[in-house]
Amino acid sequence: MKLRLWRERLHPYELAVQELVMKLQFVIKEHTDCGVYCPIEKVNGRVKSISSILSKAERKGIPVEEVLDRIEDIAGIRIICQFEEDIYQVVEYLRSRTDMKVTSEIDYIAHPKPSGYRSYHMVIEYRVQTSFESCTIPVEIQIRTLAMDFWAVVEHSLQYKYEEKIPDRIRRRLMTSAEAVISLDEEMTAIRDDIKEAQTAFHKKANLVQDIMNSLGVLSKTVADEKLMTLQNRFFELYNQGNMEELRQLRDEIDLLCKMQLQEKLNL
Known part of the structure; x- marks a missing residue:
């Protein structure tokens, strides 16, 4: 197959990856905007490079003309979570979505690979509409914690360096580090509630501050400078104190002032 034709055949895969990344990033945004903890970090x-696709086809004995039909990880999505429990929440969420169909799952967390690799793998079918065709694309989704991802990236780099023949001494150290990853994830789980509570509080404060700043920006065009400075000084004082209740009261006061200014404009 000519290089140009390969690139054209991969366009739907690129579109599938772009759409899925955008949709899942929007899930994070929705949770953040609502001040709610998101299991997706x-x-x-x-999309695999052409050379990677051909290399995998050669290793697996797949004829070139059958590559796109038989290799399921040409398009890949990686979802990183903070906690191991979050992984299974994300799995359930993906199963429930109506814009994709799960075709296979492998739980390498419950059943790690001999190398120590741990992750949750799903293959989905996802439909895309390009300029020239509508087609269903297989996409592999890997879901893992931050610690699992760090280990997997290191292991992959070593596999590449040693052409998948990692020396025994390094393999033993990899297994030891894989056990350390399990311990780290267990420790993170033990303090999960405290971490989630702190992160939720942070996002709520960030959203509140953003609301106030946006409203002050609106008022800057309509109220006197002295009034605006008074509100800004109150905001900075309450922010430095970390007084969430009074910050909420200030937000409501500023919102009311914005509505009054708008009503005055409408009455003119």
């Missing part, structure tokens, strides 16, 4: 995606 971050999302990224990729």
